[in-house]
Amino acid sequence: MNPPPLSVVVPNYNHAELLPHCLDALLAQTVQPLEIIVVDDGSTDGSVALIEGYCQRHPHIRLLRNEQNRGVVFTVNRGVDEARGELIFFAPADDTSHPTLFEKSLPLLRAHPQAAFSCGISDFREVATGLNWHTGVGMGERPTYLSPMELVALGRRGKLFLAPNTAVIRRDAFIRAGKFLPELRWHSDWFTFYVAAFREGVCFIPEPLATFNVHAESYYKRGRQQADMHRQVLVSLLDHLNRPGCADVVNHVRDSGELYLFGWPMLRLVLTRPEGRRFLTANFLRRCIWQATKLSVKGFLPTALANLYFRLAGYRSKKSV
Template structure:
């Protein structure tokens, strides 16, 4: 019987001391028989490296790579996947948890798909700092699509990033993540979905941890690089759209990002997004008004804060 395809799990660690043992144990507990496990530490300043070294001694199949200096997620991951050999790759942050059948389930689905499918993604369970179950991804983000998802990834968020299993060819064609960006997900989805199809596995395969130090917690904080990266990705996407459906999806995205950028005081990024909106769709009256408010730096952030408080009470 032929050996199943090699799957490389790139375990990214940066100051995950509290969660690292649970994360690595979940990788080692996979039922899938052909794994390559590479742990990349991005110069943690806590006790993470000591834990990794302990696991490498106990489990010689683990490979340990240190970035040498703190590089950020995109560069650290690229270092890991370029050192790997797997036909399929998982980008795994070591504050999350893989369920035991994760790899087996996703590889099985991949083997039933044609080669133009580049990504399999699934449902996930969100957990707290203390690993208490919170809710399912599918409870909040409905209607996970299959096939050509380019318009969908332009218009809305629906993929839980740590659930993805990705063909190696996708990373090779994209040359990995764009290291000039502050985060990878949106850019990866846009560039990969333009050519490759996505398949959805309606199973919970992963536990994703929500905590205050996560990257997404500071998304619209003034001065952060995340929103600037979003502007770059939206600009790229505008050059890729081919249909009216895709244009409308990008317009939805631009309106959403421009609103939030303005209401959080990110006036430069808001102006860039509004300029792009004007190029793609003309300037809708309401957003022309927002542009004037933005140019005069009139602070209406209390409206967003009020909305978020009311939403969180529901």
């Protein structure tokens, strides 16, 4: 049987310790992709030798090497440019996909060709603290297609969360959304996936499909801790949403209130910058406050109590991981 037209892109930079978990999880998929492209971004920790070993043992794994460190966004976009598949799955080296992710995603995408991508519940695990919660819980009770307006309605109810680490996206939808934009740095995936979703709709699978391992030194964590740079990234994000290329989705972003995910830094920009005023809605304010409450719980409660809160408050799927 021919493999599905699915290319997996794995960006890597000095993740030799974690990379085997990622690649072994991909090799354990019940449906194997056409290819697994590992793009190494100038690693100095022995990653390349490790990847070359995987390539020798598994012919559908291939290695691309950046001549110098170019950053995550360039690295991922290069992987897409080199991919042969019509569908793309992004697998960061420090994340783990669950065995049936492709098996459950591909038939749903075939049944709903209008969808930009498929996604499911993501299992978030903070490595240092042991905190564990799920995103995407409550978006649906069965595998289904969700139109842009249905996504807006979910956002208004506080139930919308699109997890890129669970998503199989159509390559053409990814390109139409602008690929990943370098100036949006650690939020480039949010922008691209939400623009694609609010433009074309998505397929949703109501169960955990991948684990997002939150490391204290991750690109995302380190980026958000640099206040001035993070503010500039958010300013760029607002600027892109207000450009003509996003005219068909900007009202969906506003009405859903999804900018709440960026917390107080985004709230300050929405209140003080002209390009942010259009996003100031009661729903956005309500969700910002709720997000701050969740972060407070996560930051101040002991791990066991915080995890109990996440379970009782509906931030854990009833389906086992």
